Amino acid sequence: MVAHFPALLVIIPLIGAPICMLVRVRDWSWAVATICTWASFAISWLLLQQVISDGSISYQMGGWAPPIGIEYRIDMANAFVMLIVTGIGSVIMPYARESVRAEYGVRRVYFFYTSYLLCFCGLLGVAATGDAFNLFVFLEINSLATYVLVGMGKDRRALTAAYQYLVLGTIGATFIVIGIGLLYAETGTLNMYDLADRIEKVGASRTIGAAFAFLVVGISLKLALFPLHLWLPNAYTYAPSMVSAFLAATATKVAVYVLLRFLFSVFNIELTFDVLPLDYIFAALAVIAMFAASTVAIFQENLKRMLAYSSVAQIGYIVLGISLHNAAGVTASVLHLFNHAIIKGGMFLALGCIVYRLGTVNIHHLQGIGRRMPLTTAALVTGGLGLIGVPLTAGFVSKWYLVIAAIEKGWWPLGLLVLLSSLLAVVYVWRIVEVAYMKPVPENAEQVEEAPSSLLFPTFILIGASIYFGIDTDLPLDAAIETAKQLTGNGE
Amino acid sequence: MFLEYFNYWIVVFLMMAGFYIVIAHDNLIKKIVGLNIFQASVFVLYISFGKITGGTAPIIAEGFSVYSNPLPHVLILTAIVVGVATTALGLALVVRINEAYGTIEDDEIHKADEEED
Numbered sequence: 001m002v003a004h005f006p007a008l009l010v011i012i013p014l015i016g017a018p019i020c021m022l023v024r025v026r027d028w029s030w031a032v033a034t035i036c037t038w039a040s041f042a043i044s045w046l047l048l049q050q051v052i053s054d055g056s057i058s059y060q061m062g063g064w065a066p067p068i069g070i071e072y073r074i075d076m077a078n079a080f081v082m083l084i085v086t087g088i089g090s091v092i093m094p095y096a097r098e099s100v101r102a103e104y105g106v107r108r109v110y111f112f113y114t115s116y117l118l119c120f121c122g123l124l125g126v127a128a129t130g131d132a133f134n135l136f137v138f139l140e141i142n143s144l145a146t147y148v149l150v151g152m153g154k155d156r157r158a159l160t161a162a163y164q165y166l167v168l169g170t171i172g173a174t175f176i177v178i179g180i181g182l183l184y185a186e187t188g189t190l191n192m193y194d195l196a197d198r199i200e201k202v203g204a205s206r207t208i209g210a211a212f213a214f215l216v217v218g219i220s221l222k223l224a225l226f227p228l229h230l231w232l233p234n235a236y237t238y239a240p241s242m243v244s245a246f247l248a249a250t251a252t253k254v255a256v257y258v259l260l261r262f263l264f265s266v267f268n269i270e271l272t273f274d275v276l277p278l279d280y281i282f283a284a285l286a287v288i289a290m291f292a293a294s295t296v297a298i299f300q301e302n303l304k305r306m307l308a309y310s311s312v313a314q315i316g317y318i319v320l321g322i323s324l325h326n327a328a329g330v331t332a333s334v335l336h337l338f339n340h341a342i343i344k345g346g347m348f349l350a351l352g353c354i355v356y357r358l359g360t361v362n363i364h365h366l367q368g369i370g371r372r373m374p375l376t377t378a379a380l381v382t383g384g385l386g387l388i389g390v391p392l393t394a395g396f397v398s399k400w401y402l403v404i405a406a407i408e409k410g411w412w413p414l415g416l417l418v419l420l421s422s423l424l425a426v427v428y429v430w431r432i433v434e435v436a437y438m439k440p441v442p443e444n445a446e447q448v449e450e451a452p453s454s455l456l457f458p459t460f461i462l463i464g465a466s467i468y469f470g471i472d473t474d475l476p477l478d479a480a481i482e483t484a485k486q487l488t489g490n491g492e
Numbered sequence: 493m494f495l496e497y498f499n500y501w502i503v504v505f506l507m508m509a510g511f512y513i514v515i516a517h518d519n520l521i522k523k524i525v526g527l528n529i530f531q532a533s534v535f536v537l538y539i540s541f542g543k544i545t546g547g548t549a550p551i552i553a554e555g556f557s558v559y560s561n562p563l564p565h566v567l568i569l570t571a572i573v574v575g576v577a578t579t580a581l582g583l584a585l586v587v588r589i590n591e592a593y594g595t596i597e598d599d600e601i602h603k604a605d606e607e608e609d
Contacts, residue, residue, distance in 0.1 A: 133567055140574045144581055151585055156592035160601055163585045167514060170527055170578050177534055177571060184564070185541040 002046075006059040006072040006128055009043045009082065010138075012036050013121035020114040027097060029110035033117050034093040040124065041086035048079040048479075058130075066130070067191035073130035076482040080334070081257045082127045084341050088249040088462075089120055092349070095458035096242045099352050103240045104152055112152060116246075119145035123254045132180045132190045132266070135258065136173065139222070143169045146251060153238040161234035168221060168231040175218030182211035183266075195266050204275045208267075212276065215262055223255035225319055226289035229312045236308035241352025244304060248311055249345030253337050256318055260330070263322065264487040273325045282323035287417055289316030294424035298431070303351055303361040306428055307344065310387060313421065314340045320414065321402050328405035330484035331477075336398035338476045339386070339469065343395055346462030347383035350376050353451035353459060363431065368441030372448050375456055377436045379463045384429035386466045389422050393470040397477070499540040506533035518598040520589065524582045531575045538564040538571070 016036035020029040050057060056075035060066065074082075096116075104112055122142025129135050147169070151162035184190055186207040187198040202208060217228075224232040232252075236244045263272045273279045290313050297309035318340070321333030351361050353376040358365060370377040386395035399418060406415040450456065469476055494501065506529055513526025542564030550562040586596055593601050 133570075137570060137574070140578075144577055147581055147585070151588070156589075157605060159585055159589045159592055160605070163520065163582065163589060166578065166582050166585065167523055167527060170582075171511075171514065171530070173574075174531055174534055178537065181534065181538050181541070181564075181567075 005043050005047050006074050009040055010121055010125045010128055012039050013117045017114050017117040020110050020117060024110050027109055029113040030097050033113040036117060037089040037093050041090040044082040044086045047074055048083050051076055051079045067189050067194040070134050071130040071191055072128045076486050078127040080479045080483055082124055084338055085123050085250045088341060088345050091458045091461050092246055095349060095455055098452055098454050099242045102356050103154055115145045115148040123250055126254050130192050132192055136177055140173055149243045150235045150239040153240055155238045158238035161238045165231040165235045172218045172221030175214045179211045179215030182207050192266050200268060204271055212267060219259045223252045224312055224315055226285055233305055233308040237302055237305040241355050245345050245348035248348050249341040252315060253341050256337055260487055279323045279325055282319050286316040286320035289313055290421040294421055298428045301363050307347055311344055324405050324409045326409055327484045327488045328408050330488055331480045332398055332401035332405045334480035334483045335401055335476055339394035339398045342462050343383050343386040343466045346459060346466060347380060349459040350380040353455045356451050357448045363435055366435050367439035370436035371441055373450050375450050379459050381433055382463050384432060388425040388429055394466045397470055397473050503533045503537045520586045520596040535568050538568045
């Protein structure tokens with residue numbers, strides 16, 4: 001049983017999905033989805049413990065030895081990412097029941113949870129697998145389910161958002177397949193660890209260079225690196241609240257993991273950053289993302305869209321850490337990946353509470369919301385403090401490490417830019433505070449209660465976690481340091 | 493030079509043509525067609541480098557010792573399935589968009605959205 005954990009982690013949600021489809025009585029499909037999510041969370045927790053104590057785990061799918069067979073290789077990096085994905089999923093599921101009922105209805109709710117489980121399964125598969133083509137297949141399982149989930153939004157613009165995401169996502173995925181194909185043509189293997197060995201022997205041939213370019217562009221599209229982020233704002237804005245929270249916290253994070261895996265494990269550091277000037281390209285794009293996306297966020301009237309643009313900016317911080325390509329920079333990236341997942345997840349859940357009661361998150365309709373829904377607004381603003389990076393929040397810790405890493409690398413102006421761009425976050429978070437607390441409640445406003453506790457509780461868990469991990473940083477920091485050591489140590 | 497790499501020229505041509513259709517056309521169905529052409533080029537690419545000169549179909553038989561590499565074929569079978577699923581989902585979304593907006597032209601949908609705001 002324990003030996004099969006890496007496979008079970010992916011198989012449980014994969015089997016859960018068709019079961020959801022069959023269980024059509026009321027919202028029992030929700031119960032199936034929740035049990036699968038919690039089971040995956042328990043397994044990923046145990047896997048992380050196992051990796052910490054015994055080192056990385058190699059699982060041979062069907063008993064076929066790699067590199068011929070498909071290998072699942074669990075090491076620190078993906079064990080940590082899988083813990084984030086399953087952890088966020090486990091917190092969001094209790095929230096989903098009421099929220100989805102309000103926004104999507106109960107009649108065909110089993111479609112919703114089937115798609116959710118497939119999306120969840122795809123994310124875990126991408127993280128767990130050690131086979132490049134298998135990664136593409138899981139990426140597509142996840143992407144297709146995501147398009148469906150986005151298209152389930154109430155507004156008709158959810159459909160166009162899903163369509164736009166489908167077109168751009170497919171182009172990204174096809175670029176990834178081209179890259180993998182070229183790697184296979186040059187080396188004759190698909191296993192990532194075998195690939196790493198053989199690429200080192202081949203060196204920077206033209207085929208490897210082309211494969212690298214296709215992979216980086218394809219993955220950057222999936223993780224919404226500026227200027228390839230165009231699908232993200234609409235998708236997050238019009239998707240159902242639970243989906244926005246889940247995607248913002250997990251989908252782009254897994255794409256960042258894929259980028260780390262290819263840059264550091266498959267291609268080695270010398271090839272990635274010395275032969276090809278990727279560090280300068282990434283640093284430049286990350287800085288533009290930090291400033292441009294934050295500036296656009298300031299002018300948004302729809303708060304979900306504001307958070308979506310803020311996500312693009314936060315991805316900038318994560319990529320900036322990668323571009324430094326030293327242990328400190330990657331530590332900061334992985335740490336920010338974790339912190340941003342809980343902060344942004346929590347904030348989208350808080351917005352979902354407002355949608356549940358008011359049906360809108362347009363800033364003009366939220367005047368005096370701080371007095372009408374005090375708990376929800378407090379959660380939203382606390383999350384906002386984390387986005388800015390105020391001390392004692394998780395956002396502060398990762399930005400601190402990012403600035404230190406930039407200085408250590410000798411690129412201190414980048415550290416300064418991180419601080420300056422945080423001021424832009426102050427502006428957009430302040431807009432929420434101003435509307436919520438300083439504006440009077442409109443006289444014709446109908447009486448609204450606080451959101452039900454099944455919605456508030458998960459919101460507070462994630463927001464509370466963002467404070468907790470700002471004070472007690474042991475768990476994410478240790479994991480991030482180990483991950484960085486393992487990834488950057490590969491090429492040395 | 494040209495004939496030797498004939499397959500690859502076709503791949504590049506199809507790839508660019510498909511990509512151009514996705515970007516340049518406003519009609520949502522034509523975009524899907526473009527996406528399909530784009531994906532088909534990758535299928536040809538994979539199959540092309542699975543070919544070994546003088547190799548036969550990868551079935552063990554007497555008198556043959558050189559076989560084409562079957563792995564790219566298998567991979568592309570998977571990719572074709574993914575492509576079909578994407579096309580089906582894309583077309584389903586177009587049907588829903590047509591129901592909601594009464595049009596499948598990108599610019600008209602955009603206009604309808606702006607009027608709503």
